[in-house]
Amino acid sequence: MTVPVRTLDDGAWISVNNARAVSNSEVWPVSGxxxxxxxxxxLLPESFYDVSVGRDAVAVGAIVxxxxxxxxxxxxxxxxxxxxxxxxREFDPGAVRxxxxxxx
Ligand SMILES: [Zn+2]
Numbered sequence: 001m002t003v004p005v006r007t008l009d010d011g012a013w014i015s016v017n018n019a020r021a022v023s024n025s026e027v028w029p030v031s032g033x034x035x036x037x038x039x040x041x042x043l044l045p046e047s048f049y050d051v052s053v054g055r056d057a058v059a060v061g062a063i064v065x066x067x068x069x070x071x072x073x074x075x076x077x078x079x080x081x082x083x084x085x086x087x088x089r090e091f092d093p094g095a096v097r098x099x100x101x102x103x104x
Contacts, residue, residue, distance in 0.1 A: 003053055003083045011047035014060055014080070016088040022060065022080050024048060027067060029096045030078065035064055036071025040096055043067070043075075056082045059100050075099050 008015050014022035024045045033041050043064040050061030059077040066072070077100040081090035091097065 003058075003086065003088075005051045005053055005058060007048045007051055011049055014048055014051050014058070016058060016081075016083070017086065019088075021058075021088045022048075022090065024062075026093065028078070028080070029094065030064075030075070030099070031096050032098050033064070033066075033073070033075055033078075034099070035073035035075065036066045036069050038066055038068050038071070041066040041068060041071070049074075050076065052077065053083065054100070056084065057100075058083060058088065077101075 006015050012024050013020050027042050027044050029040050030043050031040050045062035045064050047063045048060050057079045058081050059079045061076045
């Protein structure tokens, strides 16, 4: 089953199944983001430029800022939740995420 996903409002929102699911006002703990030197960076997504569904995981591409050190960068494929029985389930806000490898 294919779940439609897209960005809305110039990248302020991620839509899953035609419903607003993820906003750019959330802060995510991310390990291995490559954005800065923090072991676990708390990243605020300033803008989403991509969203995709791989297997059942929804991953976003985002311009992010680390609220711990101020580091700034982009992540091409950060999993933010999964689709279960056609419904989006966002990861626990405190759960540390890891970017999906985009090459190899
Ligand atoms: Zn940082």
